[in-house]
Amino acid sequence: MAFNKNSNGYTFLFAIVMVVLVGAILASLSLSLKPQQKANQAEKKMMNILGAIGVPSERGAVKPIFAEYVTARVSIDSEGRQVNSISGEVDPSNATDPFNIDVQKDYRSKAPASELNFPLFTCKKDGQDLYVVPVVGKGLWGPIWGYVALESDMETIYGAVFDHKTETPGLGAEIKEGFFQAPFKGKKINNVAPHFAVVKGGAPTTDYSVDGITGGTITSKGVGEMVDRTMGIYLKYFQSAPKAQK
Amino acid sequence: MSTDTATAVAPKKESLFSKKNRRLLTDPLDDSNPITVQVLGICSALAITVQVQQAVIMSLAVLFVMIGGNVIISLMRNIIPDRIRIIVQLVVIASLVIIVDEVLKAYSPDISEKLSVFVGLIITNCIIMGRLEAFALGNKPGPSMLDAIGNAMGYAWILLAVALVREVFGSGAISFPGMGQVKFLPESWFMANGGFYENNNLMILPPMALVTVGVIIWIQRARNRSLIEEN
Numbered sequence: 001m002a003f004n005k006n007s008n009g010y011t012f013l014f015a016i017v018m019v020v021l022v023g024a025i026l027a028s029l030s031l032s033l034k035p036q037q038k039a040n041q042a043e044k045k046m047m048n049i050l051g052a053i054g055v056p057s058e059r060g061a062v063k064p065i066f067a068e069y070v071t072a073r074v075s076i077d078s079e080g081r082q083v084n085s086i087s088g089e090v091d092p093s094n095a096t097d098p099f100n101i102d103v104q105k106d107y108r109s110k111a112p113a114s115e116l117n118f119p120l121f122t123c124k125k126d127g128q129d130l131y132v133v134p135v136v137g138k139g140l141w142g143p144i145w146g147y148v149a150l151e152s153d154m155e156t157i158y159g160a161v162f163d164h165k166t167e168t169p170g171l172g173a174e175i176k177e178g179f180f181q182a183p184f185k186g187k188k189i190n191n192v193a194p195h196f197a198v199v200k201g202g203a204p205t206t207d208y209s210v211d212g213i214t215g216g217t218i219t220s221k222g223v224g225e226m227v228d229r230t231m232g233i234y235l236k237y238f239q240s241a242p243k244a245q246k
Numbered sequence: 247m248s249t250d251t252a253t254a255v256a257p258k259k260e261s262l263f264s265k266k267n268r269r270l271l272t273d274p275l276d277d278s279n280p281i282t283v284q285v286l287g288i289c290s291a292l293a294i295t296v297q298v299q300q301a302v303i304m305s306l307a308v309l310f311v312m313i314g315g316n317v318i319i320s321l322m323r324n325i326i327p328d329r330i331r332i333i334v335q336l337v338v339i340a341s342l343v344i345i346v347d348e349v350l351k352a353y354s355p356d357i358s359e360k361l362s363v364f365v366g367l368i369i370t371n372c373i374i375m376g377r378l379e380a381f382a383l384g385n386k387p388g389p390s391m392l393d394a395i396g397n398a399m400g401y402a403w404i405l406l407a408v409a410l411v412r413e414v415f416g417s418g419a420i421s422f423p424g425m426g427q428v429k430f431l432p433e434s435w436f437m438a439n440g441g442f443y444e445n446n447n448l449m450i451l452p453p454m455a456l457v458t459v460g461v462i463i464w465i466q467r468a469r470n471r472s473l474i475e476e477n
Contacts, residue, residue: 026345037352
């Protein structure tokens with residue numbers, strides 16, 4: 001071979017060309033798959049919201065079910081004032097649609113709450129008004145999130161779903177299982193802080209707390225923290241909103 | 247000239263499917279199996295063998311990354327500077343894994359969720375790095391591809407065997423991509439419904455994967471005495 005493939009110059013050149021090439025390939029792939037991935041995420045979000053009010057749904061057939069149960073998508077500011085309310089088809093390109101608020105991004109951005117809007121989904125199931133609140137927080141290894149549905153008294157929990165990115169399998173990861181989520185039903189959000197808590201496994205629970213997961217203490221606490229913190233904001237809205245047909 | 251007709255018609259250039267090259271495909275299935283003999287890639291074999299469905303997807307992903315990695319590195323083997331060859335291998339593997347991950351996210355989101363961190367872990371799957379360093383760097387793309395297929399298959403059949411045992415005894419079901427999980431035992435057999443049968447929950451936990459792999463190694467060595475080390 002004519003060139004010395006172990007010279008410093010060649011090594012640098014090789015590394016630079018390789019990085020630029022690989023970067024370009026991956027970036028273009030990521031861009032071309034993005035719309036499809038976004039659609040999947042939106043679908044998953046709808047499934048989670050429906051899951052919180054106890055309506056089963058499957059990928060590919062979520063949209064009509066979502067449109068049937070979710071009557072309006074509301075956004076509120078940190079003082080509990082309503083900013084926007086939209087009903088009808090979800091439009092992924094409409095930035096003012098509360099469905100498109102990325103609560104996880106907002107949470108990570110560390111922006112002051114006064115600059116953010118918070119989404120709320122009002123649903124109707126079996127003649128009862130339900131309010132689904134998205135919650136986000138921190139687990140042990142990464143983000144955790146979920147949806148908490150409140151009954152028409154805006155106080156009693158109707159149902160809750162949680163999910164996580166990288167919690168420990170068998171311990172913290174159990175927050176996505178039914179046995180952890182079921183006890184939330186029937187619990188209440190307290191009007192004064194702390195609004196809600198997840199307590200140590202086996203400790204006595206009150207109306208405003210549920211049992212945590214043994215061995216998954218930090219994840220359990222994360223769930224309690226995110227429900228408590230988020231409800232603190234939404235309570236202002238619930239208290240000012242007319243308590244409609246009870 | 248030889249009277250053997252087989253050698254008479256054989257082309258001067260070594261055929262891709264010569265005896266030597268065929269061994270590249272078949273050896274990793276048994277004699278030099280990456281999991282049971284070389285004991286590489288154990289982590290993923292323990293982690294994602296709860297369901298056959300996940301094992302199939304993981305095997306396909308590893309097959310893809312392995313073939314891609316081996317062929318690409320083999321093609322570049324004469325221009326890769328020696329001093330950064332490991333980094334080059336890592337970049338190639340990592341890019342291929344990201345491609346797999348992105349495609350799964352777009353077209354098979356449910357499976358992508360289930361595999362979650364394990365797709366990323368393909369990057370650290372020692373089998374792949376091992377084959378790139380030990381084989382692809384010194385051989386032509388053709389044999390490298392066969393070597394990749396052989397090793398990926400050797401990995402895959404162990405994964406599938408372990409997953410099959412664990413799912414059948416742990417969940418009383420068999421799953422396959424696109425078909426979901428099929429429970430083949432009648433519900434009335436289960437103790438909860440007054441029957442006599444109970445799923446073995448231990449099977450779902452990681453330790454049983456280790457035991458299952460151990461049993462496979464035991465059977466393999468009992469059949470193939472050449473694998474037993476002399477003391």
